[in-house]
Amino acid sequence: MTETAPSLPVLYSFRRCPYAMRTRLTLKYSQISVELREVKLSQKPNDLLALSAKGTVPVLALTDGSVLDESLDIIQWALSKRDLDNWKLAGQPRFCKDAIELITQNDGKFKNNLDRYKYADRYPDYPAIYYRQAGERFIQELDHRLSIHPYLVCEQLSIADIAVLPFVRQFAHVDRNWFFNSEHKNVINWTLKLMETPLFQFIMKKQKPWNSGDEPTVF
Numbered sequence: 449m450t451e452t453a454p455s456l457p458v459l460y461s462f463r464r465c466p467y468a469m470r471t472r473l474t475l476k477y478s479q480i481s482v483e484l485r486e487v488k489l490s491q492k493p494n495d496l497l498a499l500s501a502k503g504t505v506p507v508l509a510l511t512d513g514s515v516l517d518e519s520l521d522i523i524q525w526a527l528s529k530r531d532l533d534n535w536k537l538a539g540q541p542r543f544c545k546d547a548i549e550l551i552t553q554n555d556g557k558f559k560n561n562l563d564r565y566k567y568a569d570r571y572p573d574y575p576a577i578y579y580r581q582a583g584e585r586f587i588q589e590l591d592h593r594l595s596i597h598p599y600l601v602c603e604q605l606s607i608a609d610i611a612v613l614p615f616v617r618q619f620a621h622v623d624r625n626w627f628f629n630s631e632h633k634n635v636i637n638w639t640l641k642l643m644e645t646p647l648f649q650f651i652m653k654k655q656k657p658w659n660s661g662d663e664p665t666v667f
């Protein structure tokens with residue numbers, strides 16, 4: 449009798465999407481295997497759109513048929529399965545609240561300024577530097593935090609670092625020369641340190657875009 453491989457949750461992802469990056473970081477950390485489907489945003493697969501009409505990545509289709517189409521929901525789900533280093537900051541309600549507030553700021557105001565800085569030609573009301581300076585206010589806050597402890601919320605790596613890092617990386621990459629020579633030394637060191645970890649290197653490996661019928665890529 450031939451045995452069929454157990455089916456895995458399916459993650460629709462885009463390698464350079466910061467929302468997808470933070471979910472891949474967490475799924476890998478939580479030791480949850482998924483079938484990875486790399487999506488081309490200009491050519492979204494019908495299977496993805498059938499699961500979530502929003503048409504954003506990441507989307508995680510669980511084996512029980514449920515679908516998570518918000519990165520923070522995927523992160524919470526993964527951490528509820530396994531969180532060996534307590535990224536959730538369980539038992540530390542003050543830090544936990546702070547982490548959530550920081551992620552909200554990141555996903556809201558900072559992401560907004562980041563988009564305008566990155567795609568300044570689409571927002572001609574102001575030059576790119578205007579949006580960069582607006583985004584820098586968040587970077588300054590992070591820098592201040594990192595002058596007090598090695599991670600964003602406290603002495604340990606947490607969900608806040610993982611959720612925010614991919615966006616700071618994107619901010620840095622708009623003009624690397626400016627960023628890595630800027631005054632934000634604590635943020636620069638934190639970014640470089642985290643990006644050099646085996647976990648980060650692993651989740652950034654190149655993937656070829658998925659097509660229906662492809663052999664599954666286990667991640």
Ligand SMILES: N[C@@H](CCC(=O)N[C@@H](CS)C(=O)NCC(=O)O)C(=O)O
Pocket residue numbers: 462464465466467468489503504505506517518519520
């Ligand atoms: N709130 C969503 C946002 C996801 C999102 O906006 N992803 C972008 C890529 S980074 C996307 O899929 N955009 C759709 C598009 O570009 O067509 C989440 O946290 O998962």
